[in-house]
């Protein structure tokens with residue numbers, strides 16, 4: 507029996523009528539997530555600290571015919587996060603999907619790590635993720651549905667020399683994901699994390715060529731990931747196909763950590 511499925515129609519309808527917020531959407535993984543969510547039919551609010559940079563990505567998506575809005579917000583600032591959520595609700599009346607993607611690195615061996623660098627990484631990557639998550643819970647509980655997807659990292663699972671702050675923050679995100687999943691599961695909200703491996707973006711561009719080659723040998727699929735690889739996993743977790751999955755960490759790492 508021949509079964510033909512129109513893949514493009516399936517993808518376009520996957521998230522029709524849903525409203526999503528993507529933090530850190532001005533470039534790299536966040537920009538790819540925003541684009542894929544738009545392609546799947548969602549209305550997307552893109553945020554980053556730079557109004558210009560995130561505005562350019564939103565304009566590009568709008569020019570393609572998608573509903574995309576940009577808002578400048580620093581997720582490490584509670585007031586910015588509250589404004590982001592309020593403005594999204596007043597614009598779209600609901601928040602169905604939150605993707606906590608914004609993140610920074612300030613790499614240094616622990617012996618030489620400055621307090622301010624530790625604080626900045628924890629405040630943005632972990633506390634910022636908590637601020638955004640906490641702020642969407644009330645509207646999602648009211649709706650009796652919601653999808654929260656936190657971008658962690660394989661570094662949060664395996665650690666890495668020179669990345670104590672980043673590893674601690676990304677491991678913290680996994681704990682936050684599990685605790686929140688347990689708190690809100692009965693309200694129809696799922697909370698999951700994605701742990702990307704080595705994805706080619708500005709964040710990984712500074713890694714010296716020689717180290718990149720060594721890293722490649724640790725990856726069974728023998729390739730670095732692309733932002734779209736992470737974005738596809740986000741779309742899956744945001745979709746109805748993932749309705750019975752919560753509290754999990756999905757690795758998108760070419761098999762690097764297992």
Ligand SMILES: NC(=O)c1ccc[n+]([C@@H]2O[C@H](COP(=O)([O-])OP(=O)(O)OC[C@H]3O[C@@H](n4cnc5c(N)ncnc54)[C@H](OP(=O)(O)O)[C@@H]3O)[C@@H](O)[C@H]2O)c1
Nearest residue numbers: 530532534535554555556580581608609659702705707709
């Ligand atoms: N690339 C990888 O290999 C990899 C691997 C594992 C995990 N990840 C994680 O994936 C996420 C995205 O990484 P990426 O490689 O795409 O990084 P990136 O290219 O450096 O982009 C980071 C994004 O976050 C935004 N951002 C940073 N601080 C922010 C803040 N306080 N408030 C709001 N937005 C903020 C940046 O925009 P502004 O500068 O305009 O604020 C930018 O849009 C991060 O959480 C990262 O830790 C990446």
